[in-house]
Amino acid sequence: MTDRTLAEDAIPARIAIPVELRAVAIMLTLAAFGYVLFPDDLAFLTRLISIALLVLSLDLVTGYSGVATLGHSAIFGVSAYAVGNLCLAGQSDPLLLLVAGALAGALMGLASGALITRFKGLPQLVLSIAVGQLVAALANKLSGLTGGSDGLSGISPGRVFGIYAFDIYGRTGYVFSVAVLIVVFVVLLRIVRSPFGLLxxxxxDDSLRARMIGARVYPRLVLMYGVSGVVAGIGGSLAAINTGVVGLDSVSFERSAEALVMLVLGGAGSLWGALIGSIVFQVFEHYVSAANPFHWMTMVGALLIAVVLFAPKGLLPLAISLTGRVASALRSRA
Amino acid sequence: MTRPLLELRHVSKAFGGMKVNDDVSFSVAEGDRVALIGPNGAGKTTLINVISGDLQPSEGCILVGGVDMTTHSIPRRVDAGLIRTFQITRLFTSLTVAENVALAVMQKKGLTKRVFSSAIGRTDIRREWQRVLGVLDIAHLADRQVSQLAYGQQRLLDLAIGLALEPKVLLLDEPAAGVPSDESSRIIEAIDRLPAHIAVLMIEHDMDLVFRFARRVLVLANGRLIFQGNPAEVTSHQEVRRAYLGSYADACHTH
Structure with a gap:
């Protein structure tokens, strides 16, 4: 079956439990597992969540809308810097910072989307890289706003709802991040199943055919870029809020490229694919880099080659087809 | 004669120095069934591309419902009721059959701007795409992926998307080409059953289908319209015989 079977059947015919509810249940379970597996390294998990948001954001434009981009971290980074500056200026309410980051992301997404989606194919890809490099260069130059190569530090957000302070163990940060991820994910599930998402x-699939049914392709793509910008912006905000620092790495080309790799690893064009890809990649990287600090990049490379060879559509479609085969084998035996 | 829904006035299209369409003028009215025929390379598909807005004409103008739409974008022409299908089917391959048609229905109703709606599950939308699929006898394929369809079924789906957009003028580019004969008969039946008020302009090579379908025939050769008239006249017209029908009308005397 298709890679949308898990949660995104667009024509609900026999759905008993809403997909949103299933998603919340699955993600709470994953979050609990994470807490049990990495009790002393919640900072790793919160970082994982902010990157997962970047990958989800990338999925909206690349996986769902077919826009090739290698500059997506620009949106993530600009929001992180915006939130960092706002916090240093005295606005420390985490929810307010999150909203500000989402707004910065939306603006950045709309602006870069308006430019990038005008083109197609390789020119589009090159332009996305150019936008990313431009932002990275600016981040380096405008050290008054970004701290340059030293980065922006000393960001200390206030209490969530005025009650829960961010603690050194990262518990508040983790719960906060999980909650934000779940809310974003559920909203996105709804958006990708909306008429707009379907379009x-x-x-x-075929932008000329879409125009031939009367669709205004360009404004729709720019809008999707805006939505994607909000999600990347929230990811960047979480990164700034949780780590307290924003460095040049957050706008780097490597971050954009890694996000694309995670998306392809999990399965582009599916929100679950994006989530699974970012979890698998980062957990693998976490373990392997600890086990072998010198050759871990080689192993990550080997993992990617294996996935591209044996599951070119990503891990999620592979998992679905495997479970499907097992299920039908069991049925035929019974 | 009812008012023309689609009118071409002196339309030419050149690529570099080569004129692919040369001073083409004709009109199509409500309820018309017009076949556009001509040898390979006569410029038929180019003409359809110019009419639908995929290409800009080098000269001349195109009117839809009396409004000059020569410079209008493809979506604005679609809004005006000018709908086309493709010679080589173009479908949304990652969507199901139902989603392909539902999307067209929602586009027609102006719902595809909605970012946060579940309109696709709405009863009126479902009824509409089920009705269109039913008209073409492919309702049983609703949940299939496009990639699982036979070619003939894909062509019917292409037509279904067109119908869901409630066309006033429907441009069909060789709707039965490349389809096995048992399936092509279903396509032909579907074309027979098109709502009577729609104006249909069809490119077709199969002369049996042309004579069955058309009440008027346009013949294009080397980019020029060399004949328009009723199907009975077309086979006896000397220039048409020479340019195109030779192989069909008297297979023995081709040069």
Whole structure:
């Protein structure tokens, strides 16, 4: 079956439990597992969540809408810097910072989307890299706003709802991040199943055909870029809030490229694919880099080659087809 | 004669120095069934591309419902009721059959701007795409992925998307080409059953289908319209015989 079977069947016919509810249950379970597996390293998990948001954001434009980009971290980073500056200026309420980061992301997404989606194919890809490099260069130059190569530090957010302070163990940060991720994920589930989401998938399949049914392709893609910007912006905000620092790495080309790798690893064009890809990649990286600090990049490379060879559509479609085969084998035996 | 829904006035299209369409003028009215025929390379598909807005004409103008739409974008022409299908089917391959048609229905109703709606599950939307699929006898395929369809079924789906957009003028580019004969008969039946008020302009090579379908025939050769008239006249017209029908009308005397 398709890679959308898990949660995104667009024509609900026999759905008993809403997909949103299932998603919340699955993600709470994953979050609990994370807490049990990495009790002393919640900072790793919160970082994982902010990157997962970047990958989800990338999925909206690349996986769902077919826009090739290698500059997505620009949106993530700009929001992180915006939140960092706001916090240093005295606005320390985490929810307010999150909203500000989402707004910065939306603006950045709309602006870069308006430019990038005008083009197609390789020119589009090159332009996305150019936007990313431009932002990275600015981040380096405008050291008054970004701290340059030293980065922005000393960001100390206030209490969540005025009650829960961010503690050194990262518990508040973890719960806060999980909650934000779940809310974003559920909203996105809804958006990708909306008429607008369906149209974006159609545009990805064949943009001329989409225009021939009367769709205004360009404004829709820019809008999707705006939505994607909000999600990347929230990811960047979480990174700034949880780590207290924003460095040049948050706008780097490597971050954009890594996000794309995670997306392809999990399965582009599916929110679950994006989530699974970012979890598997980062957990693998976490363990392997600790076990072998010198050759871990080689192993990550080997993992990617294996996935591209044996599961070119990503891990999620592979998992679904495997479970499907096992299930039908069991049925035929019974 | 009812008012023309689609009118071409002196339309030419050149690529570099080569004129692919040369001073083409004709009109199509409500309820018309017009076949556009001509040898390979006569410029038929280019003409359809110019009419639908995929290409800009080098000269001349195109009117839809009396409004000059020569410079209008593809979506604005679609809004005006000018709908086309493709010679080589173009479908949304990652969507199901139902989603392909539902998307067209929602686009027609102006719902595809909605970012946060579950309109696709709405009863009126479902009824509409089920009705269109039913008209073309492919309702049983609703949940299939496009990639699982036979080619003939894909062509019917292409037509279904067109119908869901409630066309006033429907441009069909060789709707039965490349389809096995048992499936092509279903396509032909579907074309027979198109709502009577729609104006249909069809490119077709199969002359049996042309004679069955058309009440008027346009013949394009080397980019020029060399004949328009009723199907009975077309086979006896000397220039048409020479340019195109030779192989069909008297297979023995081709040069």
């Amino acid at each position: 974006c998938r159609a545009i990805k």
